[in-house]
Amino acid sequence: MKKIFVLDTNVLLNDPRAIYSFEDNDVVIPLAVLEEIDNLKTKSSDLGFNARESSRILEELRNNGNLNEGVELESGGTVKIVINGKLELPQGLSSSKMDNRIISTAIHLQEKNTDRKVIMISDDINLRLICDAYGLQAEEHNSSRLKEEEVYSGFKEIMCSFKLIDKFYEEEKISLAELDQLDDSLYPNEFVQLTADDRNKNTALARFDGENLVPLRYNKNQPAKIRARNREQQMALELLLDDEIKLVTVSGKAGTGKTLLAIAAGLDRVVDEKAFSKLLVARPIQPMGKELGFLPGDVEEKMGPWMKPIFDNLDFIVHRNKDAKYAYQKLLDKDLIQIEALTYIRGRSVPDQFIIIDEAQNLSLHEVKTIVTRAGENSKLIFTGDPFQIDNPYLNFHKNGLNYLAHKFHDQKIAGHVMLKEGERSELAEIASNLL
Template sequence: MKKIFVLDTNVLLNDPRAIYSFEDNDVIIPLAVLEEIDNLKTKSSDLGFNARESSRILEELRSRGNLHDGVELDSGGTVKIVINGGLELPEGLSSSKMDNRIISTAIHLQEENSEKKVVMVSDDINLRLICDAYGVKAEEHSSTKLKEEEIYSGFKEINCSSSLIDKFFQEEKISPSELNQLNDSLYPNEFVQLTADDRNKNTALARFDGENLVTLRYNKSQPAKIRARNREQQLAFELLLDDQIKLVTLSGKAGTGKTLLAIATGLSKVVDEQAFSKLLVARPIQPMGKELGFLPGDVEEKMGPWMQPIFDNLDFIVHRNKDARFAYQKLLDKDLIQIEALTYIRGRSVPDQFIVIDEAQNLSLHEVKTIVTRAGEGSKLIFTGDPFQIDNPYLNFHKNGLNYLAHKFHDQKIAGHVMLKEGERSELAEIASDLL
C-alpha cells in the first residue's frame, strides 16, 4: 500500500534531495516548510546553502508540472505542496508556531486519506512526540541513519595460536588467510589485536595494510613530547603520524585525548618535520546549554570563548615542552597555527596543511562533505569528536557527520578510524563520564 510522507523542514535542510528517497510513495511538503526555507535562504551557513538547494530542486520539479496538483517523480511517486487544511489547526495547536502548522498538515491529510497511511518525517524529537499525541505516525528520516552494526570502531580482536604470533613478530607481517580471515573481512588501516588461544594469552597489535597484517610503526613516537597512555591512543598515533593517510577520524567520550593527540601531532609535523606549512584548527560554533548572546569585540575576541578548549590543549603541550619551539603565541605570530570557526571555511581551498576539526559530532552530513572537499593537495584532515555528547538538536549517535564519515571511508586506503575508550584526563573525569 502506498504511503503519504509529510516532510518537516529539517529533513530538507539536512538533505535537500530527501524527496527522492521515498520510492513510489507520495511526498508532501507543507506550505509552512517553504516559508521556513525562505527565511533561511539568505544565511551564509550550510543551512542557507541547503535551503537554497531545496528551492532549486523544487523549482526544477515545478517546470514539469503544478506542484499544487502534484508532480510525478522518476521513481513513480509524486511531490506535492499542501496548505495545511486552510490553516484550521486542531485544538491545542497554536498557529504562531511553524511546527504546529506542519503537524496540522499531516493531521488533515490523515483525515482525508483513509486508504493511504500518512507518515510525518522529521529529525525533531519533540515534533515526533506531538504527532504521537495526535495519533499521527512519525519517524526519523532514515536514508542517512546508520544502523548499530554500521558504526565503525576501526578495531577488532582475533584469536590465534602462539606460534602464529611468534611468526608475526619474526617476519613483522602475517597474511589474513593464516588467521582464517578473508582479505575482504578486514578494512584498510583497520587495527587488529591478535590474542593467543592457549594459556599463555600472548598478544600482538597489527594494522591491515590492504594485503597483510603488519607491525605498528610509531609505537615509540612521542610527538611534541606527548606519549600514548593506552592501546587506543597508540593506534591513533599510527594514523596521525602516517602522512600517506589523508583522513583520520577519532571518536570517543570526553577525556580520552582525541583533540590533544591530534594537535600534538600537528605541531610536531609543522614545527619539527616541516611536513605541512600550517596547523589549522577549527570547530563548529555549537553552544552547550543556553547561549550568552552577542559577544563584544572583533572576530578574534568573539571567537575566544568558543576556541578556549583548543588553547587549553596548546597550553598543556607548551608546559610539556620547555623550549620555545611550541610557544603557540610565537607560532600564531609566524602564521604556523591558525585557529578559526568552521563558518568561514566554505569556498576555500586549503592545501599543504594539517587540519584538525574538533567537535565533529555536531556536524551534519553535508557540513562534513563541505569540509572534506576543501582539502587541497598535500593536506591531511583530522576529525575528532564525542558521538555520545551531541549538542545539535537534529543529530544523534546514529546520524552525525563524524560517525557517517568514518563509515563511508572505512574501505579507503587513505583513511583510518579509531574509537578511543579509556579516559586519561583525570580519575574524576573518567568516573563522571561513565556515571553521569
C-alpha cells in the same frame, strides 16, 4: 498501497534532495515548510545554502507540472505542496508555531486519506513526540542513519595460535590466509589485536595495510612529548603521524585524549618535521555557521571562547615540554597555526595544511562533505569528536557527520578511524564520564 510522507523543514535543511529518497510513494511539503525555508535562504551558512538548494530543486520540479496538484518523480512517486492555512488546528496546538502548522497538515491528510498510511518525517524529536500524542505516525529521516553494526570502530580482536604471533614478530607480517579464525574481511588501516589462545594470552598489535597485517610503525614516537597511554591512543597516533593517510577520524567520550593527540601530532608534523606549512584548527559553533557578529573584536577574538579547549591543550603541551616553541601566541605570530571559522570555509581550497576539526559530532552530513572537499594538495584532515555527546538537536549517535564519515571511508586506503575507549584526563573525570 502508496504511502504519504509529510516532510518537516529540518529534513530538507539537512538534505535538500530528501524528496527523492521515498521510492514510489507520495511526498508532501506543507506550505509552512516553504515559509521557514524562505526565512533562512539569506543566511551565509550551510543552513542558508541548503534552504536555497531546496528552493532550486522545487523550482525545477515546478517546471514539470503544478506542485499544488503533484509533480511525478522518476521513481514513480509524486511531490506536492499542500496549503493548510484555512483549516483549524487540533485542540491544544497554537497556530503561532510553524511546527504545529506542519503537524496539522499531516493530521488533515490522515483524516482525508483513511485508506492510506500518512507518515510524518522529521529529525526533530519533540515534533515526533507531539505527532505520537495525536496518533500520527512519525519517523526520523533514515536515508543516512547508520545501523548499529555500521558504526565503525576501526579495531577488532582476533584469537590465534601463539606460533602465529611468534611468526608475526619474527617476519613482521602475516597474511589474512593464515588467520583461520577470521570471520570477515579487514579494511585498510584497520587495527587488530592478535591474542594467543593459550593460557599465557600473548598478544600483538597490528595494522592491516591492505594486503597483510603489519606492526605499528610509530609505536615509539612521542609527538610534542605526548605519549600514548593505552592501546587505542597508540592506534590513533599511528594514523595521525602517517602522512600517507589523508583523512583520520578519532571518536571517543570526554577525556579520552582525542583533541590532545591530534594537536600534538599536528605540532610534530608542522613545527618539528615541517611536513606541512600550517596547522589549521577549527571547531563548529553550534550550529556550524552561526553568525559571529554578536561577539566583539575580529574573527580570532570572536572565536576565542569557542577555541579555549584548543588553547588549554596547547598550554598543556607547553607545560609538558617546558619549551615556549609550542606557545600558541608565538605560533599564531609566525602563522604556523591558524584559527578558522567554519562559516567561511565553503569555496576555499586549503593546500599543504594539517587540519583539525574538533567537536565533529555536531556536524551534519552535508557540512562534513563541505569541509572534506576543501582539502587541497598535500593536506591532511583530522576529525575528532564524541558521538555520545551531541548538541545539534537534529543529530544523534546513529546520524552525525563524524560516524558517517568514518563509515563511508572505512574501505579507503587514504583514510583511517579509531574509537578511543579509556579516559585519561583524570580519575575523577573518568568516573564522572561513566556514572553521570
